[in-house]
Amino acid sequence: MAPALRTIGLHKNFGGLVATADVSLTLEPGARHALIGPNGAGKTTFVNLLTGVLTPSAGRILLEGADITGESAHRRVRRGLARTFQINQLFRDLTPLETIGLAVSERQGTGRDWWRRVGTKGAVIGEIVAIAERFGLGDALEERTATLPYGKQRLLEIAIAFACRPRVLLLDEPAAGVPEAERHEILAAVAALPRDVAVLLIEHDMDLVFSFADRISVLVNGALFRDGTVEEIARDPAVRAVYLGEEADA
């Protein structure tokens, strides 16, 4: 079986700055894989390359064996690659109901219907309700997204990525900036993701990383610094040095 996601020598430079340096990384089907690294290591850039927001300077990206390096962002989503954003990217003037509905109907292939009214497809409605319940958004469905509490907005980020029914899900610091009291809700949602979806989690909180992941990749200065099981990474003195150095700075 082909890996869920694979990069081969992925490279990106912004002018003179190398943000992604020759990264070859493999995500097995159903993996729980964490991507860690200090601030500015290139984690978000890596996700942007995978999802087609940025074009790599060199290298290839394979999704379930198929080369998607040149595909547009929305085609990658249709092929089963979805993501959340480190900084909320939501439809401010729409409601969570409309937002989830958009993702669902786009995946079901009815998103370009121009004659049918929104909300007249039972299959879409049913899925919206299920997703809203799963992510605890049932009460907020009809609010304007911009007015939702921050924690709910973070949940909506995950909910709409989930609504794309991905094979591979990239979560870029899903709990970033969420107050301590609301974190557990997000962590629970992440922990409850379906087992057959390969998840790549970017996260700074090491306790969370260790409890979630079975593999960890460490990115430093754009390059893959270490790649291994949780035990290997936890024991690795060089990784600890990078992180202790980080903490000493902070």
Next chain:
Amino acid sequence: MTIPHPPATRVTAALARRGRWRLPEVAFWALALAALFLLPGRYLILNEIAILALFALSLDLLLGYSGIVSLGHAAFFGLGAYTAGLLARHGVAEPVVGLFAAAGAAALVGFATSFLVLRGSDLTRIMVTIGVALVLGEIANRMAWLTGGADGLQGIVMGPVLGTFEFDLWGQTAYGYSLAVLFVLFLLARRIVHSPFGLSLCAIRDNPLRAAAVGIPVGGRLVAVYTLAAAYAGVAGALLAQTTQFVSLDVLEFHRSADVLLVLIIGGTGYLYGGIIGAVLFRLVQDELANLTPQYWYFWVGLILVVLVLVGRERVVATLAAPFAGLLRRFGRPVREA
């Protein structure tokens, strides 16, 4: 006994609410129709308002629903006007045929130029759309053998609408015809913006990055709506050519693009009635101010524009029209405090 609402029913109801007809809407169209019989002597201006409203409605599909700003929308208006004018001049007297031809021609050029506005910031889009309109204007000027150049396209003879309704001297048929076309195209636009396609346009307007990340083909959707808006503008231009039986280079000029943008800013974007309400206000104010100080019309336009943009339309409207704010909301105008 109360029946509990299962979530699915609630969700369906919430979505259905978006597209429901509201009483003020019905009242508005009834009034517009009543004017056809109750306001003889005002048909010429009513006809102009209906045409301007359709033109602004077309721009609302771009700016209000898709977030594409254009300062060259007259390109399609003018193209439609010349298409309809030329057809009539060369023997196709049925106005409705002219409308379809104008829509087709404008859609074709809209489609071809849509790729220029897909990417880029608001500023690039403004420049590109101005550029396209300038090019068309110059082409029309150079092809004087066809368009009449600076003298305008004369000798347009229109047959009766649908072979039945003769155009009359007072403009009653003209207004009725323009109003009917506006209404039909409004219904179509209303249908479209409340469809999944229309909702995806709003998503692109709010956040193109996220839209692509949920699988919406942003480029394709924008090409589609740009083409559609061009067709709408083409029909508006055709109505002008047919009801005034004259086309001049003026239809392609910059001030037309600027006027229609101003109309839409006055009326508000993203609820379809903005262009229509804006057109009514704009023409009435234009008439009043032109009577007071005819030569200063553009002074006033400029002043209003600067005030609207600097102070913020929401606040100006809120101050001037506080009594009507509730009414506007009932037209379905979205409330968008930051």
